[in-house]
Each structure stands twice: as structure tokens, then as C-alpha cells.
Amino acid sequence: MNPLAKELNELLKTSVAYRLLSETGKRMYFPKGIVAQSAEATKKATRHNATIGMAYEQGKPMILPTVQALTAPFSPSESVAYAPVTGVEELRQLWKKELLRKNPLLKEDRISLPMVVPGLTPGISTAADLFVEKDDIVIIPDMFWDNYELIFKDRNQAQIVTYPFFNAQGSYNLEGLKKEILNHKSKGKVVLLLNFPNNPAGYSPTMQEAKQLADLVYQCAEEGIDILTISDDAYYGLFYEEGTETQSSFAYLADLHPRVLAVKVDGSTKEDFVWGFRVAFLTFGGKGLTQEQFDALMVKASAVLRATISNSSRLAQSIMIRVMKTPSYGQEKQAKFQILRERYLKVKEILKKRKNGKALEEVPFNSGYFMSFRCNGISTEALRKRLLEKGIGTINLQDQFLRVAFASVDVSQLEDLYEEIFRTADELSNQK
Ligand SMILES: Cc1ncc(COP(=O)(O)O)c(C=O)c1O
Structure with a gap:
């Protein structure tokens, strides 16, 4: 060792x-190798720093003009340097x-x-x-x-x-x-x-x-x-x-x-x-x-x-x-949070009102991007595939849970999404 x-x-x-x-x-x-020696030189090599694998020009990391133009608010040290x-x-x-x-x-x-x-x-x-x-x-x-x-x-x-x-x-x-x-x-x-x-x-x-x-x-x-x-x-x-x-x-x-x-x-x-x-x-x-x-x-x-x-x-x-x-950092995040919360509340409302899709048992959820249904008596994979044929993407996990990422669907589209999921689950249940 x-x-x-x-x-x-x-x-x-x-x-x-x-x-x-x-x-x-x-x-x-x-290791006291390249990275460690170069870090030491960053502090002490005031004449010439010939340590690290980066090319320099007039004391700054070399940068292609197009890269500089695209990353304009940042200096080369902030953009292309290691x-x-x-x-x-x-x-x-x-x-x-x-x-x-x-x-x-x-x-x-x-x-x-x-x-x-x-x-x-x-x-x-x-x-x-x-x-x-x-x-x-x-x-x-x-x-x-x-x-x-x-x-x-x-x-x-x-x-x-x-x-x-x-x-x-x-x-x-x-x-x-x-x-x-x-x-x-x-x-x-x-x-x-x-x-x-x-x-x-x-x-x-x-x-x-x-x-x-x-x-x-x-x-x-x-x-x-x-x-x-x-x-x-x-x-x-x-x-x-x-x-x-x-x-x-x-x-x-x-x-x-x-x-x-x-x-x-x-x-x-x-x-x-x-x-x-x-x-x-x-x-x-x-x-x-x-x-x-x-x-x-x-x-x-x-x-x-x-x-x-x-x-x-x-x-x-x-x-x-x-x-x-940035002073507005917190506010900007809060605004996006509210959009996701609105989607969450909409999903809760849809689930409360739902009359079909009985094979789908919702798993408790209160946070994050997702909610999942436990699929009872129908194949989760069959449901996922049938939904895909209808242009709807969901995730099958362990052939037991259907995961729905409500965070990635606009609030106005959620009714349509869930109605189709319930309808398709019923189709599969009725086929048995
Ligand atoms: C629970 C969990 N952990 C970690 C990650 C991965 O995060 P990152 O993209 O930063 O690697 C994900 C992404 O889906 C996730 O769901």
C-alpha cells in the first residue's frame, strides 16, 4: 500500500x-504528482509556470475566438481552464x-x-x-x-x-x-x-x-x-x-x-x-x-x-x-417550484375524482417529480407498451410500478394524460 x-x-x-x-x-x-505539483506552482511559480497540461497565451488560457464569443461573460480562466x-x-x-x-x-x-x-x-x-x-x-x-x-x-x-x-x-x-x-x-x-x-x-x-x-x-x-x-x-x-x-x-x-x-x-x-x-x-x-x-x-x-x-x-x-x-436566485427557484406544485395539486385532484383505472393503486406521494401506481392484476409492461402505442411515455419499474413523471407534463395536459392511463388500464383489466 x-x-x-x-x-x-x-x-x-x-x-x-x-x-x-x-x-x-x-x-x-x-499522489504528489502533476495535479499536486501544479497546485503548488500556482501559488509559487511567479516567473514561469510550466506545469499543467493547458496551453497559455499572454498569461491566460488559450481560447478559440468562437468559444470566447459564446462564453463572453466569462474569462478564459472561468470557462475553459481546468x-x-x-x-x-x-x-x-x-x-x-x-x-x-x-x-x-x-x-x-x-x-x-x-x-x-x-x-x-x-x-x-x-x-x-x-x-x-x-x-x-x-x-x-x-x-x-x-x-x-x-x-x-x-x-x-x-x-x-x-x-x-x-x-x-x-x-x-x-x-x-x-x-x-x-x-x-x-x-x-x-x-x-x-x-x-x-x-x-x-x-x-x-x-x-x-x-x-x-x-x-x-x-x-x-x-x-x-x-x-x-x-x-x-x-x-x-x-x-x-x-x-x-x-x-x-x-x-x-x-x-x-x-x-x-x-x-x-x-x-x-x-x-x-x-x-x-x-x-x-x-x-x-x-x-x-x-x-x-x-x-x-x-x-x-x-x-x-x-x-x-x-x-x-x-x-x-x-x-x-x-x-444573483439576488433573485431564491425567487427564481420559488417560481419554478410553484409551477411544479401546481402540477402536483392537479394530479391529487385528478386522483381524488377518478372513477376508472381501478387496477392502478396509487402509492403515497407528497414531493418531487414523480408518483407511481402499483399495478394490480395487470402487467405493468403491457400497460406501458399499450400507452406507448397511444403516444404516451411512462416507466415500468420491476414489472410492478408504473411511474409517471408529472413534473415533465404541463398542468393543462395532465387530465388527458391520466384519463388515458386509467382508460388503458381498464382495457387491459377487461381483457382478462
Ligand atoms: C434519485 C436520483 N438520484 C440521482 C440522480 C442522478 O442525478 P445526476 O443527473 O446529477 O447524476 C437521479 C436522476 O434521475 C435520481 O432520480
């Missing part, structure tokens, strides 16, 4: 973070400030500085590389974003176990979750994936459920289980009902128990409606972790990034810095 990796492991040794590291995570270190592996410092600070504002439970010294990653997906897979080992247990609800399988199971060879997301009363099945964690007590380690608002269910916990969730994680940690929680907050902020918890699960977990390491993955992707920009963040939190240990974890995470995506788009980060500093 590289001596630099050993040094980082030594630093982490007294914390849950070390026990949770995968073998890959243990081997990670940031960004640091962990992201542009100003953006990281801005995001941290926002995190603290949106999550009053968070304490500044209990979390790391967010690291920039090119989308939530690489944020999740970086955490997986650091902490998820072959045969580790990753617990997710039975309604989940299908990419988790590819990341945790097929790529990192972990075992995904699911629990029913909702209990018989239609509430968040916290008992089921606790049971599932305790089922793996003998392993001494579990990974808990928390995704609110959930894709595909569109559900977020109530304030009471959020608190109960933290309590049950605490109780399981007290049983001697090391727990890595990954809060996938892709749809954070789209909470449409009073009483829904508006703070991230990460805010409850970041200072909970010395056996809990909390990871937050979030980003501009959906929060700022810039899906293709690829700007997201990875943040660590944990009770008892020192600043030095947060730094060591960030070095290990930056090593994974250096080995995979290397760094994220500078231009997209520069744009987001200016966007976040």
Missing part, C-alpha cells in the same frame, strides 16, 4: 470512517452556506466542505468506491432509482436488500427498515441509502417520521453496527405538503452517533434545474470526526475522482457561482 494511503488510514483509524472503508477506499491517496479536482472553492463555500441555511439542524463543524462532483451519480459511485465492498449490505426501500443496482450491485458487488417502503397504513415503513438493519447485525456494517423525495414514489417523510428515522439509526448504532448513510437528495426542496420534513435526512444523521458516518449527495442538477450542467456535491458528516479526519476523507474522495472523472466542468461551476450570487 502506498505510504500516503497508510498515513491517511492512520489519521482515520479512531473513527467509524476507517472501519467503513472498502479495500479500495483504504488504498486511496492523492477546475480543481474537488471543485472551485467559491462554489463549495456557497453550497455549504446554502446547506446550513436550508438545514438548521446542521452544525458547521460537523460537516466537511462539499466537494464538487459532475452530477449526483458520480457522487454516489465515489461514496460506493470508498466504502462499499463485495458482499456488503446496502439497504434500500423496494421502490428505488434503478441506477443503485448498477452502482452498488453490479459495479461494486454489494448485496442490495430491500424493505417494503410503506406499511399497511400507507406510512413510511420505519419498523421494516429497522428490522432489515438488525437482520445484518452480525456483519457489523450496513449501508443505508436514503432518497427523499423518493424516485419513483415521490415520497418524503413527515417531520415525525424523519425524527423516528434518526432514532432508529441511533438505536441500531447502539447495537454495535457501523452504519454508512447516503442521503441522495437529488430532488431536495420539492416538498408540496405542510408537515413534510424540509430538512435533509443528512441533517439528522451528521451528528448522531460515533458509529454513523453520514454522506450527503446533492446538487444543482435538479435543485437548480440544470440537469446537463453536471454540477453536484459530496459532503461528509459524522459525530466525533475531527477536521483532520474530514480532510483525510476528502483526500481519499478526491483520489477516487482523480482516478475516474478527474474534475468537473469549470464553465458550469462558473455559471453556478454567478447564479447563486
Whole structure:
């Protein structure tokens, strides 16, 4: 093992973070190679900087005139230059400030500085590389974003176990979750994936459920289980009902128990409606972790990034810095939120009035982009295909749930969409 990796492991040794590291995570270190030497030279090489793989002209990164014209408000350093592996410092600070504002439970010294990653997906897979080992247990609800399988199971060879997301009363099945964690007590380690608002269910916990969730994680940690929680907050902020918890699960977990390491993955992707920009963040939190240990974890995470995506788009980060500093930022987001909320309320109204489509049982939803129907007695795939023939696209998940992304359909079109879904479900039911 590289001596630099050993040094980082030594630093982490007294914390849950070390026990949770995968073998890959243990081997990670940031080489004193090109990137590190070049960063050193940026500060000290005042005469000539002949380090990095970027071409310069009169002290500025070279830029094609057309690229300059198209990115006019930004200097070449803000547009075409490489960004640091962990992201542009100003953006990281801005995001941290926002995190603290949106999550009053968070304490500044209990979390790391967010690291920039090119989308939530690489944020999740970086955490997986650091902490998820072959045969580790990753617990997710039975309604989940299908990419988790590819990341945790097929790529990192972990075992995904699911629990029913909702209990018989239609509430968040916290008992089921606790049971599932305790089922793996003998392993001494579990990974808990928390995704609110959930894709595909569109559900977020109530304030009471959020608190109960933290309590049950605490109780399981007290049983001697090391727990890595990954809060996938892709749809954070789209909470449409009073009483829904508006703070991230990460805010409850970041200072909970010395056996809990909390990871937050979030980003501009959906929060700022810039899906293709690829700007997201990875943040660590944990009770008892020192600043030095947060730094060591960030070095290990930056090593994974250096080995995979290397760094994220500078231009997209520069744009987001200016966007976040614009006084109307909050108002602009609020306006888009209202449009999505209006669609959500319309869907609720349609469901309340509906008279057909009885094979479709709605799954509880209160937030996010989606809602799902459980298909009873008809094939979800047959329904999806029949809808496609009628020019309507929906998603079949696990041949059990039909996911409808109401966030992507204008409010005026929702009646038509749902009427057709119900009618088509009835056609299939009647054929039996
Ligand atoms: C739950 C969830 N997490 C993460 C992502 C991916 O986000 P990104 O596009 O930033 O990689 C998605 C996108 O659909 C998602 O639904």
C-alpha cells in the first residue's frame, strides 16, 4: 500500500470512517504528482509556470475566438481552464452556506466542505468506491432509482436488500427498515441509502417520521453496527405538503452517533434545474470526526475522482457561482417550484375524482417529480407498451410500478394524460 494511503488510514483509524472503508477506499491517496505539483506552482511559480497540461497565451488560457464569443461573460480562466479536482472553492463555500441555511439542524463543524462532483451519480459511485465492498449490505426501500443496482450491485458487488417502503397504513415503513438493519447485525456494517423525495414514489417523510428515522439509526448504532448513510437528495426542496420534513435526512444523521458516518449527495442538477450542467456535491458528516479526519476523507474522495472523472466542468461551476450570487436566485427557484406544485395539486385532484383505472393503486406521494401506481392484476409492461402505442411515455419499474413523471407534463395536459392511463388500464383489466 502506498505510504500516503497508510498515513491517511492512520489519521482515520479512531473513527467509524476507517472501519467503513472498502479495500479500495483504504488504498486511496492523492499522489504528489502533476495535479499536486501544479497546485503548488500556482501559488509559487511567479516567473514561469510550466506545469499543467493547458496551453497559455499572454498569461491566460488559450481560447478559440468562437468559444470566447459564446462564453463572453466569462474569462478564459472561468470557462475553459481546468477546475480543481474537488471543485472551485467559491462554489463549495456557497453550497455549504446554502446547506446550513436550508438545514438548521446542521452544525458547521460537523460537516466537511462539499466537494464538487459532475452530477449526483458520480457522487454516489465515489461514496460506493470508498466504502462499499463485495458482499456488503446496502439497504434500500423496494421502490428505488434503478441506477443503485448498477452502482452498488453490479459495479461494486454489494448485496442490495430491500424493505417494503410503506406499511399497511400507507406510512413510511420505519419498523421494516429497522428490522432489515438488525437482520445484518452480525456483519457489523450496513449501508443505508436514503432518497427523499423518493424516485419513483415521490415520497418524503413527515417531520415525525424523519425524527423516528434518526432514532432508529441511533438505536441500531447502539447495537454495535457501523452504519454508512447516503442521503441522495437529488430532488431536495420539492416538498408540496405542510408537515413534510424540509430538512435533509443528512441533517439528522451528521451528528448522531460515533458509529454513523453520514454522506450527503446533492446538487444543482435538479435543485437548480440544470440537469446537463453536471454540477453536484459530496459532503461528509459524522459525530466525533475531527477536521483532520474530514480532510483525510476528502483526500481519499478526491483520489477516487482523480482516478475516474478527474474534475468537473469549470464553465458550469462558473455559471453556478454567478447564479447563486444573483439576488433573485431564491425567487427564481420559488417560481419554478410553484409551477411544479401546481402540477402536483392537479394530479391529487385528478386522483381524488377518478372513477376508472381501478387496477392502478396509487402509492403515497407528497414531493418531487414523480408518483407511481402499483399495478394490480395487470402487467405493468403491457400497460406501458399499450400507452406507448397511444403516444404516451411512462416507466415500468420491476414489472410492478408504473411511474409517471408529472413534473415533465404541463398542468393543462395532465387530465388527458391520466384519463388515458386509467382508460388503458381498464382495457387491459377487461381483457382478462
Ligand atoms: C434519485 C436520483 N438520484 C440521482 C440522480 C442522478 O442525478 P445526476 O443527473 O446529477 O447524476 C437521479 C436522476 O434521475 C435520481 O432520480
